Amino acid sequence: DTGVSQDPRHKITKRGQNVTFRCDPISEHNRLYWYRQTLGQGPEFLTYFQNEAQLEKSRLLSDRFSAERPKGSFSTLEIQRTEQGDSAMYLCASSSDTQGYTFGSGTRLTVV
């Protein structure tokens, strides 16, 4: 297993377009997280899954954001009608019960 994989690494989109990101966690990890990070800030929680169940979603996440984890394996994060304020690094992480997160390399979104 090579760790947490995210695709794409970079995405440039026009304002108003929809985008979808994919995350493949470490196969032994049952928890998967999405965070957002902007320059000079720490990662900010968006949502997390235990297996296929979405257990918590940040109040900061508007209705334009949706995440899925079908069959408890990979996950997708979709942003509809993107806005310039959505520009950020979107980080996926996975974990098991006892240790910290393993982060992927992230998807850098630029909304123009």
Next chain:
Amino acid sequence: GQQVMQIPQYQHVQEGEDFTTYCNSSTTLSNIQWYKQRPGGHPVFLIQLVKSGEVKKQKRLTFQFGEAKKNSSLHITATQTTDVGTYFCAGPRSGGSNYKLTFGKGTLLTVNP
């Protein structure tokens, strides 16, 4: 909501000098975790502390968890250029989900060779 604060925001040192970053939470934490993010990279897990007053060492790095489980520190002895990066603390709120972490803003460490 839970807030996690870190000081200083930036620290520049000469290679060989020591470095310390401090982390304070507005709420009691069930554990504290530390991550390192190299420039252009992603956060990498360093360590987790669980017990009140716990101290752990990793080579030149010493991590402490406060008695009240609301604060923590990371101390690096004799910094090297490989220590450059942003150090984040993060923790789940005690009584909340053990898996949702709130991160501080981090301390950016630069080391002059």
